[in-house]
Amino acid sequence: MKVNVTLLTPFKKIKEKREIRLELENGETFYDLIEKLSQEHGDDFKNNLFESDKKIKTSIMIMVNGRTITDEKNLFQRKLKENEEYVFCAAIGGG
Amino acid sequence: MELKGYTGKYLDIDLTNKEVKLKELPEDWAKNYIGGIGFGIKTCWDNIPKDVDALSPENVISFWTGPFAGTLVPVSSKYTAVAKSPLTGTIGFGISSGYFGAELKRAGYDGVVIRGKADKLSYIFIDDDVVQIKDATHLTGKTTWETEDILKQELEDKSIRVASIGSAGEKLVRYACITNAKNRHIGRNGLGCVMGSKNFKALAVRGTNEVVVDDLKTLLKEVKQLYKDCRGEKMYYGREGTPIKILKHDKKAVLATNNFQKMTFDGAENVSGEKMMEEKVRKIIACEMCAVACDHVNVIKKGKYKGTVGSIDFESLWALGPLCGVDCLDAVTKAVQLCDTLGTDTISTGVTVAWAMECYEKGIFTKQDTDGLELNFGNADAMIELIERIGNREGEFAKMLGEGSKLAAQKTGKDTINFAMQIKGLETSAYPFRVMQTGALGHATCITGAFYQRSGSYQYDEKDAVDRYSLDDSRGKLVADGEDDYTVVDSLIICKFSRRIYPDKEKLAYLWNLVTGEKIKYQDLLDRGKKIYTLGKCFNVRHGFTRQQDYLPKRAYEEPINDHINKEAVVKMDEWDKALDGYYEYRKWDKKTGIPKKETLKELDLDDAAEEIGV
Structure with missing residues (x-):
């Protein structure tokens, strides 16, 4: 199963790419996706994403297929689906 | 005093x-x-x-x-x-x-x-x-x-x-x-x-005089922490800047493109905040007493716009970039510089030019009408030339556009008013009505016309805290509360980029206490905010505004948006009417007319306004 991941500010590109396509096993969850991205990207990814207690930072926004996800508990356990689009970006308003 | x-x-x-x-x-x-x-x-x-x-x-x-x-x-x-x-x-x-x-x-x-x-x-x-x-x-x-x-x-x-x-x-x-x-x-x-x-x-x-505060010693202690917070991790405004919203909005499919005909932009990466920061930003400037420092100044060092300097935030970048189909940062910087120096609002300028571009692509305007400009979406040179002519009021076409999109559309006819993206004549900001409908309601009830800064209600949609593809009578509360809150902020006045350093609004009331010496709670300021906003509404009523003007351009009700994320996204008129009803009811205004009721104005100690507007 493959999903699409886009890394926007404050996340750095992976191998010069902002948008990547990742292969995961059927049944794997969003948390597995984070682990996989961390493997590809080292500690930078997790440091940008998590507070020290593994809570997602309030300065970060995660979107799944264009929808912002705010329910962290359900997000971690969310089963990934083929061709879903995950975006990691800054929680910033105004402008 | x-x-x-x-x-x-x-x-x-x-x-x-x-x-x-x-x-x-x-x-x-x-x-x-x-x-x-x-x-x-x-x-x-x-x-x-x-x-x-x-x-x-x-x-x-x-x-x-x-x-x-x-x-x-x-x-x-x-x-x-x-x-x-x-x-x-x-x-x-x-x-x-x-x-x-x-x-x-x-x-x-x-x-x-x-x-x-x-x-x-x-x-x-x-x-x-x-x-x-x-x-x-x-x-x-x-x-x-x-x-x-x-x-x-x-x-x-x-x-x-x-x-x-x-x-x-x-x-x-x-x-x-x-x-x-x-x-x-x-x-x-x-x-x-x-x-x-x-x-x-x-x-x-x-000015060379001092400004006196009530409790300087405590204020000094309080502001030290606030200055640190201004540089905190959440304060993207001072580092990457609001232009990073371009790619985010593109991914969310809320990046209004080609005069709101599409919600994604093929050239988004080229006008992204990330690219701008990497290649164009040469200076970041702060205002007085501000540790946020949000003003990102681009300097164009080569090419045909060499020497151009422009300060760019998200709204300007969007209005003179994706909205006009322009995917070149140098050109957007030039357009912003022209607006800033000739002195036009970047949002109204971009939205009015985008309306003209759609008219041109639909054959409503010919090259003869536009005084020789090929106004296709994405034609950066034509956009820049037109902005210069608008600012200098050169030629009949640019003169017409200088009247704003509403008057220009009314003069042009042929139903072009349906896609003049304005409310009450004010060109709208970057939050598209059909896919961010709480934002749309806030733009429509806004006493100054279509603007996001008077309620901030788009934020519920941005966070998907509500179903942003539909409306009901509960959204009015979100909008009205936002209006009162933002009225306090705009009266104090503090910058809205401070929102993350004042997560607890009582802190603002506390600062008020330290500066003015009056001991009050934030609710007291909110009550004043409500009174101010309502008086602004009464001003509009005095000048002929009623519920009738709180509607969106027809495009929002009649042209569904379809793409990989948005499915048949359109504002349904029956839902819109219910949402307006809900807003007026929450405000205790007459829902039939949209005019504040006499008893509501009396409660706010605005009896003279009640008499003046005849309720």
């Missing part, structure tokens, strides 16, 4: 008679109307009767600070200009920052009220307690940047602060802005056009 933070004085200047009066600020104004837009709305209510044309000498434009300007409170060097808007006919105001607000306060004034019309182009120089109305004919046609430089030179002081208009304001472009510190603007609602109608080129200020 019992409360501290205020000077307790303002200037009342009649340009027709060349009269300058020093007036006492009424004590009850501070306790009822806070400052900033609160004082401006009150001034308009007291001075601009029904039927006054926005471009006539009878219109009154006033400039105000709040109690925090000139103090140590972070992000507080703000000022506002308020008048009847020539673009909308509603109450009109904008807020700018830089150093001007603090300087005006230090000169000894909470505000300046300007009425009448000078017999020739003039500027006003406030030098502490010496106030002069001076000849500005030598500044005719000068850009805002040139005007600032010339005045500093001839007044022999580089630290004088100047708010001025460019040729767009002089030539009455209805969305002309007022510019200070070169890159800071009172952009919306055509306040620069009001200045132009009064032959009023600039307001220059030098």
Whole structure:
């Protein structure tokens, strides 16, 4: 199963790419996706994403297929689906 | 004046008679109307009767600070200009920052009220307690940047602060802005056009007095932490800047493109905040008493726009980029520089040009109509040429566009009003109605026309905290509460980029206590915010506005958006009516007319407004 991941500010590109396509096993969850991205990207990814207690930072926004996800508990356990689009970006308003 | 933070004085200047009066600020104004837009709305209510044309000498434009300007409170060097808007006919105001607000306060004034019309182009120089109305004919046609430089030179002081208009304001472009510190603007609602109608080129200020606060020792302690918070991790404004929203909105499929016909933009990466930061930003500037430092200045070093300098935020980048189909950062920077120097609002300029581009692509305008411009979406050169002509009012086509998208569409006919993306005549900001419907409601109820900064209701959609593809009668509460909250912020005045350093609003009330000496809770400020907003609404009612004007352009109800994320996204009229009903009911206004009820106005101690608007 493959999903699409886009890394926007404050996340750095992976191998010069902002948008990547990742292969995961059927049944794997969003948390597995984070682990996989961390493997590809080292500690930078997790440091940008998590507070020290593994809570997602309030300065970060995660979107799944264009929808912002705010329910962290359900997000971690969310089963990934083929061709879903995950975006990691800054929680910033105004402008 | 019992409360501290205020000077307790303002200037009342009649340009027709060349009269300058020093007036006492009424004590009850501070306790009822806070400052900033609160004082401006009150001034308009007291001075601009029904039927006054926005471009006539009878219109009154006033400039105000709040109690925090000139103090140590972070992000507080703000000022506002308020008048009847020539673009909308509603109450009109904008807020700018830089150093001007603090300087005006230090000169000894909470505000300046300007009425009448000078017999020739003039500027006003406030030098502490010496106030002069001076000849500005030598500044005719000068850009805002040139005007600032010339005045500093001839007044022999580089630290004088100047708010001025460019040729767009002089030539009455209805969305002309007022510019200070070169890159800071009172952009919306055509306040620069009001200045132009009064032959009023600039307001220059030098202030050398102190601003007194009630409890300096405690305030010092409090602000130290706030300054640290301004540089915190959540404060993207000062690092990457709001342009990083381009890619985020593209991914969310809410990036209005080609005059709101599409919600994603193929060239988004080329005009992304990330690319801009990497390749174009050469300087980041802060306003007075601000540790956020959000002003990202692009310098174009090569190519045909070599030498261009432009300060770019998300709204300007969007309006002159994706909305016009333009995917070149150099061109967007050039367009922003032209708007800033000739003196037009970047949002209204972009939305009006995008409307013209859609007309051109639909064959409604030919090359002959556009005075030779091939106005296809994405034609950056044509966009830039058109912006220059609008600012200078050159040629019949650009003159028409200088009237704003609503009047231009009404003149053009052929149902082009259906896709003139404005409400009450004010061109809309970047939050598309069909896919961010709580934002749409906030844009429609907004007393100044389609603008996100009067309620911030788009944030519920951005976070998907609600179903953003539908509406119901519960959304009115979200919008109205946001309006009252933002009215407090715009009256104090503090910068909205401070929202993350004041997560607990009681902190703002506490700062109020320390500055003014009045011990109140945030709810007390909110009550004042509600009163101010309602008085602004009454101003609009006085000038003929009812529920009828709280509707979106037809495109929003009739043209569904379909793409990989949005499915048949459209605003349903029955839901819209329910949402409006819910808003008026929550406000305790008459839902049939959209007009505040007598008992509601009495509750807010606005009995005179009830009598005036006949309820």
